[in-house]
Amino acid sequence: MTSLSGTPVGGGATSTAPAVNRNAGRRRNRWFAQVGWRHLVAVSAVAFSLFPILFVLSAALNPLGTLSSTELLPTGASLENFTNLFDRTAFGWWFFNSLLIAGVASFASVFLSALAAYAFSRMRFSGRRVGLLSLLLIQMFPQFLAIVAIFLLFTTITDLWPAIGFNTPWGLLLLYLGGALGVNTWLMKGFFDTLPRELDESATVDGATHAQVFFRIMLPLVAPILAVTGLLAFIGTINEFLMANVFLTNSESKTLAVGMFGLVAGERNNNFGIFAAGTLLTAIPTVLVFQMVQRYIVSGLTAGAVKG
Amino acid sequence: MSTSLSGPGAATQSPGREPAGPGLPGKSRTARHRAPTTMTGLLVKVVLLGLTAGIAIWAAFPLVEAEKWVGLAPLAATTAGLFYLYLTSRHIPAKYLVPGTLFLIAFQVVPVLYTASTAFTNFGDGHRGTKEDAVVAIQTASVKQVPGSTEYALSVATQGDPATGPLVFLVSDPGTGVVSAGDAGGLRQLAPADVTVAAGGKVTAADGYTVLNFGQASARSQEITDLVVPTSGGALRSAGLSRAYEGKAIRGYDAGCDCVKDIDTGKTWTADEEAGAFVAPDGERLAQGWKVTVGLKNFSRVLTDPAISGPFFGTLLWNLAFAVGSTGGTFILGMFIALALHSPRMRGTNIYRVLLILPYAMPSFAMLLVWRDMFNTDFGLINNLFGLGVDWFGQEWSARIAVILVQLWLGYPYMFLVATGALQAIPKELTEASSVDGASPWQSFRAVTLPLLLVALSPLLIASFAYNFNNFNAIYLTTEGGPFPADNPSAGATDLLITYTYRLAFGAQGAQFGLAAAVSIFIFTIVAVVSAVSFRRTRKQEEVYS
Amino acid sequence: MRIRTAGVVAVLGLALAATGCGGGDDDSSAPAAKESAKAPVGGKLVIWADDKRTAALKPFAEKFGQENGVTVEVQAVSKDLQTNFVTASQQGSGPDVVVGAHDWIGNLVQNGAIDPVQLAAEQKSGFNETAVKAVTFNGQLYGVPYAMENLALIRNTELAPEAPKTIEDLVAAGKKLKAEKKASEILCLQSGQNGDAYHVYPLYTSGGGYLFGTAANGDYDPKDLGVGKPESIEAFKKIAKLGEKGDGALKRSITAENSIANFTSKKCAYLVSGPWAVADAKKANISYDITPVPGFAGGKEAQPFVGVQAFYVAAKGKNKALAQEFVANHVTTPELAVALYNAEARPPALTAALDQVKGTDPDLAKFQEAGKNGQVLPAIPAMATIWDPFGKAEAAIIGGADPAKTITAAGKTISGQIK
Structure with a gap:
């Protein structure tokens, strides 16, 4: 830490020959202090992140893949597990359903929670803090207990409106939107709070309506956090299992999480290779979405706005 | 060290320093009256309200068909309410809050309230339906x-x-x-x-x-x-x-004596409305019972049954430690890496970010199962790789360390992402100014970056704490709460209150939803108090920075 | 520039709000769904099963549907099938038929979730006697069995040509293999950190332990709990000798996930498992033989649990007559039993079906032999209280805990939970 800003005064003119070396060394030190250590941290973090995944990869490539027989490094390179995945299961459907549900759910929930976060951050009304706190607390009730109530609710819905009942992506979507406000609102509210109030105030003075302030000024400024919450909601929905398991029983209407769990949950069976292959494929849409939103996350739109 | 830096930091922050908070509502109200409604705004409003009306009518038909007037009333009221809300110029906060809140009430609040209400009943296996259901089942089965x-x-x-x-x-x-x-x-x-x-x-x-x-x-x-x-x-x-x-x-219900009679043996089982079961004079119960209200019995059982209340506080303590450890650990690690990558001179950040986000992209339940296997004493990757012979899940502390390590792996990409987003949002002038002032990176981090990060992230940290407090899968799919002391199979070293409740509710002779709901209400109260207290502290921050 | 972005975001948001609320497609999807619900003239039969059986049932169910002008849907519930079935049925959104293990019956009956099935005498006589006994509860037949299963000792005949007569023989032979570095484990009997009551049960019975006594009518009696009794302590003292502090034949590191895999990768020569393990052994080209699980020298017989997989008629199904028809008159045909056998090689409960496949699969007879002295897995609701505490006690004792203290505590926990 000390070396970073330090331009030591000592070096100087005592001897010239070693100074060249020292300068090179110093430059290297300097490079390390400013950039190098960052790579070191990043590389070790990547190693920590990847080694269990490498294990899954090697299981996916091993046609006899089981948990205990798999080594860290791939021993074979067979795509048998991948082809089996598509031949034996409705993986294509699962994939499609997951993309549909997670895609729509994450967009909708980002939108809903951005609306709420704007109100919580910029407006003062009675019940504001109680509302924020209840939003958090309601998420804390154990979900496995609420399943009974959800069955009750959706049995009625299925009877009346089969289009949004059990075994439909829309029904599950509605259920997920129930949780849209939760954590996302908190996260976004925190970001709205960091934006200087003068921005929207001056706009208001200029005659903008609250909706214009929200859509034209606030939303673009919080684009990074919209991207982050969108991504998090996407991942959260793709991984959601407890509700989807009771909700989707038709093989073709299942999501990845439910379908994949079925591969390993089967009584004492050994589908680990196929399961590992599926796990890897499941990660692909998430990585793609991340790629898509990455530029918003890193573009630093906000910083620019504050400058201007 | 903070003294030297507070100057530039506060100066650059001047846009937000004005006491805007209390003045805002008044200002915006006057502004609103002046603001002309734009064409786009009007169009959007009309389209959305039209859609709402369309959905309401679509939803009303089956209700009318099934003559469910009780269901029709709230539908009509909600629709009318929505129309009023978006056509009036008052209640601005509600305009933003209502869309999400509607879903929240329908799909979260209602189920939770329903579930909480079962805490006052004997709802569970053998006592799920009504008395009529039980009578039908008894007769059919005979x-x-x-x-x-x-x-x-x-x-x-x-x-x-x-x-x-x-x-x-x-x-x-x-x-x-x-x-x-x-x-x-x-x-x-x-x-x-x-x-x-x-x-x-x-x-x-x-x-x-x-x-x-x-x-x-x-x-x-x-x-x-x-x-x-x-x-x-x-x-x-x-x-x-x-x-x-x-x-x-063979068996039939006799309303006269409120009992079930067996024609072959002549034995009778009389209805016991307190237990929700038909009981014979010799104490034999028919298996098919029904749901009855039991008042506070479940709550008093939680407090008085030593099997439930005994391990409660030990479990609570570890549960708090687990939640703090998971949240704090992932936050520190995630933030550290985000800071490391947050440099204009850093190359390859995109590829690093993609790789770092991977643990979060993998289905978490799958990876929990993989991790469980990696901690296996004889065949696990970790012991084999490092040449150890640690009985990870067999000893209290190694099991606790292991589950937190797994949480760290699963959770830090999330914190990394969020911290990255937050770092981008921090105006560069602030950090630039502090380094011009000759502050060391550590000082400028402590004085400028960290406080700003915390403003943005502390609500999230509370949320993450709350999530981890009830992180069922993290324990259930790895240690299942173990290791358990040899003399007590009901509470293990890594048990969270929720896994412990789960075992209590489903490990017995059939599921006991009523009891589980009562325990959940206790847990809920504890978490609510903890969160409310920490939430009070964020009020100060909110007032300082807003 | 900034304003344009805002516009894009706004439009995007609105578009999403519209689709997100499900508004956009209501008009098209609602009537379609209604029509498809009305389309079939006949009724609809919904069957719930776990994933593996769903795949096997599907073609058969579709054929049944086509022949009879009804719609049949087979749906897989991957997790908590039993609980979800009970909850869904009670709310009226359950299936008409459910497929599951016979030890569910007690719980399903106490919740009024399934109806008895009336089989004609000649239909009943077509089934294995033990299987019929297993699905009979309170004197009523509640399900139609299709497959049976029990544990046996599967050994790698290259490593261990001789079938051991006692556990002691097995341990001696296993230790020798270990010393010769031909195997790294003595025995693969899954336990895991929290034990596995099902797999250790043969050893428990051989040591003299029991779970429930039998009442006068031959049913299990939940009032006579054997766990915590002196016999159970004796049995676990013997098991402790095989544990990690003793011979090392039983280990907590051998889990449900790795025990079969360890056998197929030749890390152990002996595996205690059921018919479901055979497919893996075949796939890995292991030459194997199947014999009964050996007991302790001088001990009682080692009795594995006998489990039965069965079809049940949901009490609150929407189409009970059709469900009864399907379960009573179509599941009882050998074709389905053979189809299910082909999906997973468990011995069919239907004698005719067993005879049909026995010729091509000698393993079935061996498994039957191993299960000859087995005990029907208790279906009484009290059995649900056993699994968890009993398994944990087993794991603790294998890990070196004091058998007497541990098993007494387990007995106390279990009896506290029995109503």
Whole structure:
């Protein structure tokens, strides 16, 4: 830490020959202090992140893949597990359903929670803090207990409106939107709070309506956090299992999480290779979405706005 | 060290420093009156309200059809409320809050309230339905074939329209070949000349009757199941669509004594409204019970039953440690890496970010299972890789470290992402100014970056704490709460309150939802208090920075 | 520039709000759904099963549907099938037929979730006697069995040509293999960190332990709990000798996930498992033989649990007559039993079906032999209280805990939970 800003005064003119070396060394030190250590941290973090995944990869490539027989490094390179995945299961459907549900759910929930976060951050009304706190607390009730109530609710819905009942992506979507406000609102509210109030105030003075302030000024400024919450909601929905398991029983209407769990949950069976292959494929849409939103996350739109 | 930096930091932050908070509502109200409604805004409003009306009408039809007026009222009220809200110029906060809140109420608040209400009942396996359900189940379960009676081949027929006409059982006795027609009035024999009987004994046609095929018959399944043809020895019932047997319900409910009687043995079981079960004088209970209100019994059980309350505080302590450890650990690690990558001179950040986000992109339940296996003593990757022989899940502390390590792996990409987003949002002038002032990176981090990060992230940290406090899968899919002390299989070293509740609710003789709901209410209260207290502290921050 | 972005975001948001609320497609999807619900003239039969059986059932169920002019849907519930079935049925959104193990019956009956099935005498006589006994509860037949299963000792005949007569023989032979570095484990009997009551049960019975006594009518009696009794302590003392502090034949590191895999990768020569393990052994080209699980020298017989997989008629199904028809008159045909056998090689409960496949699969007879002295897995609701505490006690004792203290505590926990 000390070396970073330090331009030591000592070096100087005592001897010239070693100074060249020292300068090179110093430059290297300097490079390390400013950039190098960052790579070191990043590389070790990547190693920590990847080694269990490498294990899954090697299981996916091993046609006899089981948990205990798999080594860290791939021993074979067979795509048998991948082809089996598509031949034996409705993986294509699962994939499609997951993309549909997670895609729509994450967009909708980002939108809903951005609306709420704007109100919580910029407006003062009675019940504001109680509302924020209840939003958090309601998420804390154990979900496995609420399943009974959800069955009750959706049995009625299925009877009346089969289009949004059990075994439909829309029904599950509605259920997920129930949780849209939760954590996302908190996260976004925190970001709205960091934006200087003068921005929207001056706009208001200029005659903008609250909706214009929200859509034209606030939303673009919080684009990074919209991207982050969108991504998090996407991942959260793709991984959601407890509700989807009771909700989707038709093989073709299942999501990845439910379908994949079925591969390993089967009584004492050994589908680990196929399961590992599926796990890897499941990660692909998430990585793609991340790629898509990455530029918003890193573009630093906000910083620019504050400058201007 | 913070003193030297507070100057530039506060100066650059000046836009936000003005006491804007209290003044805002007044200002915006006046502004609103001046602001002209734009064309786009109007158009959007019309389209959205039109959609709302459309959805409401679509949803109303089935309700009207089913004559569910109770359901129609809230639908109408909600729709009217929405129209009012978005057409009036008042209640601005509500305009932003209502869309999400509607979903929240319908799909979270209502289920949670319903569940909480079961805490006052004996709701659970054996006590799920109503008393009527239990009586029906007892009677159905006691129907036995009359010993030595005939097994008939059955065809379902009608004298009227296949879809609506009154049903008749055409049964043929395989021994004698006699064909009879039966309905609620009893059996009457048909002349052999009038009927056609197939090889298996099934009647395929009969004069004056239309024989239903499986498709037609199955459409009227309920009527077939309900049709009972009285006979001398009992009654003829259908066993599916192609066989009938003479059966007798051995047990029947007698409303006079509010009891169930067994015709064969004469034994009676009287209804016990407090237990929600039929109980015989000798204490024997019929398995099929019903749901009754038990008042505060579940709550007092939580407090007084040593098996429940004994391990409660130890578990709570570890639960807090787990939640703090998971949240804090992932935050520190995630933030550290985000800081490391947050430099204009850093190359390859995109690829690093993609790789770092991977643990979060993998299905978490799958990775929890993988991690569990990696911690296996003899075959696990971790012991093999590092040449260790640690019995990870077999000892208290190693198991605790292991589950937190797994949480760290699963959770830090999330914190990394969020911290990255937050770092981008921090105006560069602030950090630039502090470094111009000659502050070391550590100082500028402590004085500028960290406080700003915390403003943005502390609500999230509370949320993450709350999530981890109840992180069922993290424990259930790895240690299942173990290791357990040899003398107490009900509470393990890594048990969270929620896994412990789960075992309590589902490990017993059938699920006990009522008890589980009561325990959940206790846990909920504790978490609520903890969160509310930490939330109060964020108020100060909010006021400082907003 | 900034304003344009805002516009894009706004439009995007609105578009999403519209689709997200499900508004956009209501008009098209609602009538379609209604029509499809009305389309089939006949009724609809919904069957719930776990994933593996769903795949096997599907073709058969579709055929049944086509032949009879009804719609049949087979749906897989991957997790908590039993609980979800009970909850869904009670709310009226359950299936008409459910497929599951016979030890569910007690719980399903106490919740009024399934109806008895009336089989003709000649239909009943077509089934294995033990299987019929297993699905009979309170004197009523509640399900139609299709497959049976029990544990046996599967050994790698290359490593261990001789079938061990006692556990002691097995341990001696296993230790020798370990010393010769031909195997790294003595025995693969899955336990895991929290034990496995099902797999250790043969050893428990051989040591003299029992779970429930039998009442006068031959049913299990939940009032006579054997766990915590002196016999159970004796049995676990013997098991402790095989544990990690003793011979090392039983280990907590051998889990449900790795025990079969360890056998197929030749890390152990002996595996205690069921018919489901055979497919893996075949796939890995292991030459194997199947014999009964050996007991302790001088001990009682080692009795594995006998489990039965069965079809049940849901009490609150929408189409009970059709469900009864399907379960009573179509599941009882050998074709389905053989189809299910082909999906997973468990011995069919239907004698005719067993005879049909026995010729091509000698393993079935061996498994039957191993299960000959087995005990029917208790279906009484009280059995649910056994699994968890009993398994944990087993794991603790294998890990070196004091058998007497541990098993007494387990007995106390279990009896506290029995109503």
